[in-house]
Amino acid sequence: MITVLYFARLRESLGLDREQIELSSSLSTVGDLIAHLRARGGAWQTELAPGKPVRIAVDQDMANPATPLADGCEVALFPPVTGG
Amino acid sequence: MSVRVQTADFDLGEEILKLRRGNPKIGAVASFVGLVRDLSEGTAVSAMTLEHYPGMTEKALEEIVAEAKQRWELYDTLVIHRVGPLLPTDQIVLVAASSAHRQDAFAACEFIMDYLKTRAPFWKKEETPDGARWVDARESDDEAALRWDSTNGYND
Numbered sequence: 551m552i553t554v555l556y557f558a559r560l561r562e563s564l565g566l567d568r569e570q571i572e573l574s575s576s577l578s579t580v581g582d583l584i585a586h587l588r589a590r591g592g593a594w595q596t597e598l599a600p601g602k603p604v605r606i607a608v609d610q611d612m613a614n615p616a617t618p619l620a621d622g623c624e625v626a627l628f629p630p631v632t633g634g
Numbered sequence: 635m636s637v638r639v640q641t642a643d644f645d646l647g648e649e650i651l652k653l654r655r656g657n658p659k660i661g662a663v664a665s666f667v668g669l670v671r672d673l674s675e676g677t678a679v680s681a682m683t684l685e686h687y688p689g690m691t692e693k694a695l696e697e698i699v700a701e702a703k704q705r706w707e708l709y710d711t712l713v714i715h716r717v718g719p720l721l722p723t724d725q726i727v728l729v730a731a732s733s734a735h736r737q738d739a740f741a742a743c744e745f746i747m748d749y750l751k752t753r754a755p756f757w758k759k760e761e762t763p764d765g766a767r768w769v770d771a772r773e774s775d776d777e778a779a780l781r782w783d784s785t786n787g788y789n790d
Binding site: 555557558559562603607610611612626628629630631632633634 | 668684685686687689690693694715726727747750751752753754755756757758759768769770771772775
């Protein structure tokens with residue numbers, strides 16, 4: 551089980567700020583997770599479409615599609631940052 | 635090194651005094667304060683809300699400051715970033731660095747701001763006459779951060 555957090559524009563358009571997802575043999579990397587979420591269709595497919603500027607962090611470090619997911623980890627999906 | 639994420643405002647004079655007090659080796663303190671403007675991309679802005687990722691924000695800022703300390707001779711640094719609702723003219727962010735000489739303090743402040751803008755998980759949402767909108771990341775911010783990359787030849 552992993553925790554997935556959504557921030558800013560993504561949180562609003564997906565209508566969700568966090569959820570728990572079960573890992574499996576076909577869901578073990580960041581890339582797998584994105585594919586899993588896209589398959590939900592609707593806003594998920596639109597917001598996470600290839601080419602959309604989505605950033606991903608695993609346990610609060612920036613990650614990429616190849617980053618492995620471990621049980622208990624915290625994954626966050628968010629748009630490019632705009633602080634300062 | 636101090637990193638604070640808070641809703642409360644800050645007093646620049648007080649913060650700088652705390653940063654330098656009692657250390658006679660400090661010859662320079664440079665600081666930057668970012669403010670909320672009432673105009674963004676040609677549209678009036680009446681208010682703004684800053685969201686962040688608690689935990690990762692502090693971690694990212696600490697990593698940025700640690701990198702600045704490796705690059706320049708600094709005695710101390712301070713980063714304060716506000717979150718929550720803000721209005722035009724409000725202070726958003728303070729970055730300060732103390733060192734023996736000005737070059738290190740100036741460079742460190744600029745570096746920390748450039749990296750903060752592209753790496754620290756904050757997001758701005760603006761209230762405009764057409765409704766609320768999330769601010770888009772700017773390419774010029776990415777370019778500003780890239781110039782500190784030694785492979786680009788900017789930083790000797």
